[in-house]
Amino acid sequence: MKYPIQAIHIPKTVDNDLPITDNSPGFGSVAKYIATSTREASFDVASMAKTSTKVFILEVMGRHAGWIAAAGAMASDATTEIPIIVLFPEVPFNRKKFIAEVKRKVTEFGYASIVVSEGAKGKNGKILSDQGLVDAFGHAQLGGVAPVVASMVKQDLDYKYHWAVADYLQRSARHVASKTDLEQAYAVGKAAVLLALKGENAIMPTIVRTSNSPYRWKIGTAKLNRVANVEKMMPRNFISQDGFGITPKCREYLTPLMKGEDYPPYKNGLPDYVRLKNTPVKKKVNTEFEL
Numbered sequence: 001m002k003y004p005i006q007a008i009h010i011p012k013t014v015d016n017d018l019p020i021t022d023n024s025p026g027f028g029s030v031a032k033y034i035a036t037s038t039r040e041a042s043f044d045v046a047s048m049a050k051t052s053t054k055v056f057i058l059e060v061m062g063r064h065a066g067w068i069a070a071a072g073a074m075a076s077d078a079t080t081e082i083p084i085i086v087l088f089p090e091v092p093f094n095r096k097k098f099i100a101e102v103k104r105k106v107t108e109f110g111y112a113s114i115v116v117s118e119g120a121k122g123k124n125g126k127i128l129s130d131q132g133l134v135d136a137f138g139h140a141q142l143g144g145v146a147p148v149v150a151s152m153v154k155q156d157l158d159y160k161y162h163w164a165v166a167d168y169l170q171r172s173a174r175h176v177a178s179k180t181d182l183e184q185a186y187a188v189g190k191a192a193v194l195l196a197l198k199g200e201n202a203i204m205p206t207i208v209r210t211s212n213s214p215y216r217w218k219i220g221t222a223k224l225n226r227v228a229n230v231e232k233m234m235p236r237n238f239i240s241q242d243g244f245g246i247t248p249k250c251r252e253y254l255t256p257l258m259k260g261e262d263y264p265p266y267k268n269g270l271p272d273y274v275r276l277k278n279t280p281v282k283k284k285v286n287t288e289f290e291l
Helices: 027-048 067-075 095-109 145-157 167-172 179-197 248-258
Strands: 055-060 084-087 112-117 130-134 140-142 161-165 203-211 216-223
Touching: 027 055, 027 067, 027 112, 027 167, 027 179, 027 248, 055 067, 055 145, 067 084, 067 112, 067 248, 084 095, 095 112, 095 145, 112 145, 145 161, 179 203, 179 216, 179 248
Parallel strands: 055 112, 055 161, 084 112
Antiparallel strands: 130 140, 203 216
16 A cells, blocks of 8 residues: 555464464463462372362363463473373363373372363364354354363262462463563564664564574564464474373473563562553554555
């Protein structure tokens, strides 16, 4: 249309499904929140498993990509072993295999924690929680996969369970944000402004990982036509062979993104966040634009 406007895209998605960039700002913090919540809830379940709840199910965001669900597996490590089962959108759900794994975990540990992506689907490609409803964009309106999985556990094993949906909490938990994530968010924002001042257009600043140990990164760029309508799924070599966990390679990828604390200021015991006034500026563009 020859309209004098520049399009500089700043990467942002907790789903971490943007291509080219190593990761998306927002993801490191949601990963930290989910891993933390999974660990804490698992400790709670372990304390009562002998006489009460044996299975805890946490539903996390991720319609097509299981990056956030993978973060749940980070709650368990060499020094803090926790029986966690992850259900990825990338791995077709098999009820018989899943129930057998739950039974195995509970038999061995006394309890099990399940982290399930909202987009988990069966072999037929149908999302487990699809109730046949659609949102304003025509996407399937998911009805909640946690209770669906919980009902299977109850029907097939008769274990007492509890389920929770992280929902907006996972992407708004600034109080437990990753320091790495904050640094990268500021960096891509600054880079976007500099790209605009240089006259660039249809471009996105990216995060380029240059080293895992020690973790190092820099800012790169990508053309928007390589980014639009492309989803970055979990690589198969990031998912364990049985499909219920993550590999050391995935752990190596996730660890630095979750590292570091950068707490917000607190006032009267609560986070004291900046709230924008959002005052409109005076209109500068003509009402009509002639093509």
